[in-house]
Amino acid sequence: MSSEQQVLRRSIIVTFIIAAIGVGFGLMTGSYSIVFDGIYSLTDASMTVLSLWVTRLIAAGSVGQHSKLTERFNMGFWHLEPIVLGLNGAMLIGASIYGLINAIGSLLTGGRHLEFGWAIVYAAITIVAGCFMASYGRRANRRIRSSFLALDVKAWIMSVSLTGALLVAFVFGWAIQGTNLEWMSPYVDPAVLALISVVVIPIPLSTVRQALADILLVTPPVLRQHVDEVAERQVGKYGFLGHRAYVARVGRGRQIEIYFIVPTGAPARPLEEWDRIRDEIGEEIGGEGPDRWLTIAFTTDREWAE
Structure with a gap:
């Protein structure tokens, strides 16, 4: 073909x-x-x-x-x-x-x-x-x-x-x-x-x-809404304080960055657990492949997410 x-x-x-x-x-x-x-x-x-x-x-x-x-x-x-x-x-x-x-x-x-x-x-x-x-x-x-x-x-x-x-x-x-x-x-x-x-x-x-x-990296409304919905579900599921999402479409590529605000003093998790959460979020967002650039970060400082 x-x-x-x-x-x-x-x-x-x-x-x-x-x-x-x-x-x-x-x-x-x-x-x-x-x-x-x-x-x-x-x-x-x-x-x-x-x-x-x-x-x-x-x-x-x-x-x-x-x-x-x-x-x-x-x-x-x-x-x-x-x-x-x-x-x-x-x-x-x-x-x-x-x-x-x-x-x-x-x-x-x-x-x-x-x-x-x-x-x-x-x-x-x-x-x-x-x-x-x-x-x-x-x-x-x-x-x-x-x-x-x-x-x-x-x-x-x-x-x-x-x-x-x-x-x-x-x-x-x-x-x-x-x-x-x-x-x-x-x-x-x-x-x-x-x-x-x-x-x-x-x-x-x-x-x-x-x-x-x-x-000009104008945010696609449909993609932004989908990413926000996925992130909100994760916020409620894991008790995060909130999230910030940044989305852009560049040609065939989709660039997605999500920052989750973790409560100060929350119980420690091993890195493998954070990676599992990232994989779960990535699967919910969908479209995994060479044209998806996905960054997921966790922080207690809101300034890092702004």
């Missing part, structure tokens, strides 16, 4: 091929919308390469592989994931805004003529390849559950949608040749580019928003 890195690697190869075809067909047909589609795919592929590198770093840190990088980043590489996701979304938005500006400029100067036949061939090839890759990535991510793969699948769906709009426009432009509507022909390409850009701009916003939340 394919791993996260294998799926991303195959997606990169196909994306680069489609991007090269897009730029070539765009220059051959004189279509800026096809060139934009190719550049958009090229941008997405470049960011997927970076995503693949980050997944390798995260995997290496999770299994404890030692290298100069793991020595410098001994708390893991989770923080790189939201940075890459945010950068990816921002670049796709920027490319769309640039495409919109070019489209408006072209519409104001009378549009441009293009070869609709070859443009239709390109759109058909790209749609078939995009549908296959989106389906492949979605099936794989049902098991893997990766934010990178989810974004990659979203990118393929976006690509298919964009190219589908291009195909409709090109078929329309081809159909009006030799008719009373042929005067609209030069405006087909910039008009569809403007429409696609307007539609695409808001799509990566949710990814950028979540990435910023992870980078």
Whole structure:
């Protein structure tokens, strides 16, 4: 079965091929919308390469592989994931805004003529390849559950949608040749580019928003509530005075710190007993694995927990 890195690697190869075809067909047909589609795919592929590198770093840190990088980043590489996701979304938005500006400029100067036949061939090839890759990535991510793969699948769906709009426009432009509507022909390409850009701009916003939340260590309410509920049960069970919990989501990683306030003068417990309590709390919190960073401390001084 394919791993996260294998799926991303195959997606990169196909994306680069489609991007090269897009730029070539765009220059051959004189279509800026096809060139934009190719550049958009090229941008997405470049960011997927970076995503693949980050997944390798995260995997290496999770299994404890030692290298100069793991020595410098001994708390893991989770923080790189939201940075890459945010950068990816921002670049796709920027490319769309640039495409919109070019489209408006072209519409104001009378549009441009293009070869609709070859443009239709390109759109058909790209749609078939995009549908296959989106389906492949979605099936794989049902098991893997990766934010990178989810974004990659979203990118393929976006690509298919964009190219589908291009195909409709090109078929329309081809159909009006030799008719009373042929005067609209030069405006087909910039008009569809403007429409696609307007539609695409808001799509990566949710990814950028979540990435910023992870980078800024915004506490996930659901996870915080769950951790507090588990800690409160332990407070009542062992007679602690209270607790302080600190929770953050960084990419696929969950960072959880819990401090329990122990009464002064409470009966001494052997270290093995404290470790057993930690194991019990960890099991209740759940999600044990390489992407959970859990720290549990016991103290009689509230200042250590603040």
